[in-house]
Structure formats: structure tokens, C-alpha cells
């Protein structure tokens with residue numbers, strides 16, 4: 001619920017750095033408060049600090065423990081429209097430069113990615129993606145079955161009608177990226193408060209004024225809602241509705257398998273919405289089932305922890321059967337780990353990155369659509385520019401909050417649209 005007027009003055013006390021030294025810093029003011037220390041929040045906080053801002057980064061749980069560290073850690077730079085592709089390409093560049101820029105170690109495997117189409121209509125999409133990617137300067141090209149198998153020996157591409165390869169796509173251990181951003185942000189003076197939920201957002205005359213936590217209130221002119229599956233709950237604190245649906249997404253990792261090497265690329269099978277990459281000598285396998293579990297993002301308790309999300313191997317088994325020809329090692333591979341989280345789907349599969357109309361200083365970076373980890377570097381940078389400059393330095397209108405119109409006020413229609421988009425994740429087809 002939105003609170004208005006000045007909140008009673010209070011202190012937030014933080015240990016300056018572990019281990020506890022006996023001193024306290026008292027935080028009552030910040031240039032910006034970022035709510036949610038996952039991939040988006042960590043990147044936004046870091047980029048704001050690089051622009052000289054005093055930032056507080058809050059998390060209801062321990063930082064980087066919810067959906068972000070459970071991701072597959074893949075990038076795919078060719079996206080559904082020029083803006084998303086631009087942001088994804090910029091993000092890969094930022095990931096590869098992060099260590100040089102910040103001094104923080106970050107291991108990534110820039111082994112490229114392969115996308116396979118098994119049917120005519122998806123083969124047309126492969127060709128379209130190659131053309132669109134090349135037009136934006138992306139190194140993406142059609143490759144033969146033989147070349148695809150040379151690059152990814154675990155792939156049997158006999159059924160493929162078209163295949164592309166993008167050499168600069170990469171994968172990484174997902175939690176490493178936001179953790180690197182947080183360490184770099186702390187070096188720049190950002191205060192990270194784990195186990196500190198935002199409980200209210202105070203506004204005055206249509207402008208954010210405070211963020212309230214159980215430990216006290218922080219006065220601030222800028223609030224960024226990067227609360228992942230809880231984005232809507234935080235949005236309601238400022239009186240806004242963010243149309244997205246937390247949707248369970250899962251992957252599994254096999255025990256080590258013959259021939260799997262860390263240097264091999266990511267492989268995606270377009271027709272079946274399945275991705276596979278090397279992990280710990282085995283294969284990581286994820287995919288998009290037609291009927292995913294959706295949660296109510298308006299009522300998700302702040303105390304809910306993603307580690308308690310019920311997981312289900314059955315949808316992944318079904319997807320594995322569909323691609324058994326392409327990945328013959330998978331059907332009999334022993335499973336080492338099943339993991340999943342709650343990415344947020346939007347009705348059109350694009351992110352929400354916006355300053356909320358009518359609530360000055362309240363920004364949202366969410367609606368990750370299962371691609372938020374890999375696009376978080378660029379989103380953090382452009383949002384920081386926006387907060388600092390007062391206007392975005394890039395035309396972000398395709399990602400604005402109000403693009404969905406009144407139709408998505410209906411929860412039922414919102415869930416239907418988000419479900420359809422999830423189930424057709426790799427497809428360029430529109431609903």
C-alpha cells in the first residue's frame with residue numbers, strides 16, 4: 001500500500017564491513033534505494049555507484065539467493081527485436097569487460113551458441129535471426145550439420161533443417177555475475193542490506209520520498225523496484241500495478257558424461273524450446289513446457305524463499321524425450337541436480353524497464369522473461385543513466401510499463417498471455 005507524507009524519522013544501522021568492528025553507520029538518506037539484490041538490482045546499484053550516487057541495496061533475503069543463482073547462465077544475443085538485441089549484445093560486452101573495469105574476478109565461457117530448427121517454419125525463423133543479427137553487427141551465421149557437430153559433439157543434428165552459430169555468446173555460473181557486481185558496488189560505497197525487506201514506499205505530491213524497512217526509513221528521491229518475483233508486491237507499495245506473472249522455470253544437470261568439455265557451446269532446439277550446455281562434465285538441460293506453474297505475483301509473501309519452491313522433473317523428462325534424437329546421451333543419463341526458480345513473464349516476452357508514470361522517481365526493472373540475468377548488465381547501465389540524467393539515453397519505449405493497455409488489467413487475461421509467451425519462448429510467432 002502506498003504511504004504518503006513524511007515517515008517518522010528512524011535509523012538503519014549497518015556494520016560497515018564484516019567482520020563487525022564495533023562501529024555503526026547510520027543510514028537515513030540515500031540518492032537511490034534499490035529494492036532487490038538479484039541480477040537486476042546488483043547491476044543497477046553498481047552502475048548508479050559508478051555515476052557517483054550514494055546507493056542502498058536492500059534484500060529481503062540474503063543477497064543473490066533467489067532466482068538469479070538458479071539460472072542456466074546462458075546468453076543469447078539475437079533477440080526478438082532490435083532494442084532487445086542491442087541490450088543483449090551490450091551486456092555480453094559488459095560481462096567480458098567487467099573484470100578489467102572493476103577488478104572483480106568473473107569467469108565466463110565464451111564458446112558460442114548453436115540454434116537448431118527441425119521444421120520448415122522454424123528454419124525460416126533461423127534465417128530471419130541470422131539476417132537481423134548480421135544487420136546489427138552480430139557475428140551470427142548459418143552452419144552445416146557437420147560444422148554444428150564439430151563444435152558440439154554431444155549434438156546429433158541429422159533432423160536439422162537450419163542451424164545458426166553465434167561465436168560470441170557465452171555462459172557462466174549464474175550467481176557469479178550479480179555477486180561480482182555487488183562486490184564492485186561495495187567498493188564504490190554501496191551499502192548492501194540483506195535480510196532487510198522494503199515494507200512501504202512513501203510518496204509526497206507524486207514523488208517518492210522514503211523507503212520504509214523494519215529497521216527504519218531511508219529518505220531518497222529515487223527507488224528502483226528490482227524485486228524479481230515480488231516486483232508486483234513492491235509496486236503496490238507505490239500504488240502501481242506491474243503486469244507480470246512469476247512462472248516456475250526449471251533445469252537439470254546430469255552426472256559427468258563421455259566427451260563433454262567445458263569449451264563446448266550452448267545448443268538450443270527451437271521447435272521444442274530446449275537448451276543444453278556443458279556443466280561440471282555433464283550436461284545442463286532446461287526447457288519451456290506448455291503448462292508451467294504460475295504464481296500470484298500480487299500475493300507472494302516476502303518471507304517466501306525460492307529454495308522452498310516445489311520442483312517437478314516430469315516436464316523436463318517430457319522435453320528430453322522430444323529431443324532424444326538430437327541429444328542421445330540424455331534419456332539414460334543419471335541426474336545429479338534439479339533446480340528451478342521464479343522468473344517473471346510479461347504478455348509480450350519483453351522486459352519492463354521504466355520510470356513509472358505518475359510516481360516520480362519510482363523505476364522498475366523486471367519482467368525478466370527468463371533472460372534477465374544475461375541482459376542485466378545493460379539494463380543496469382541504461383537505468384542508472386536514466387536516474388542520473390533524468391531521461392533515458394536510449395529509446396526504451398518498447399519496454400515501458402503502460403504498453404499493455406487496459407486488457408492486461410484482467411488477471412485472467414494476463415496469466416493466459418504470459419503462459420502463452422512462456423510456452424512459445426523460442427518462437428518469434430505472435431499470439
Ligand SMILES: Cc1cc2nc3c(=O)[nH]c(=O)nc-3n(C[C@H](O)[C@H](O)[C@H](O)COP(=O)(O)OP(=O)(O)OC[C@H]3O[C@@H](n4cnc5c(N)ncnc54)[C@H](O)[C@@H]3O)c2cc1C
Nearest residue numbers: 036038039060067068072074198228341368371372373374
Ligand atoms: C532454471 C532457470 C534458468 C534460467 N536461465 C537463464 C539464462 O540462461 N539466462 C538468463 O539471462 N536468465 C535465465 N533465467 C532467468 C534469470 O534467473 C532471471 O531473469 C533473473 O534471475 C532475474 O533477476 P531478478 O533480479 O529479477 O530476480 P531475483 O534474483 O529473484 O532477485 C530479486 C530479489 O528481490 C528481493 N526482494 C523481493 N521483495 C523484496 C522486498 N520487499 N524488499 C527487499 N528485497 C526484496 C528478493 O529477496 C530477491 O533476492 C533462468 C531462470 C531459471 C529459474
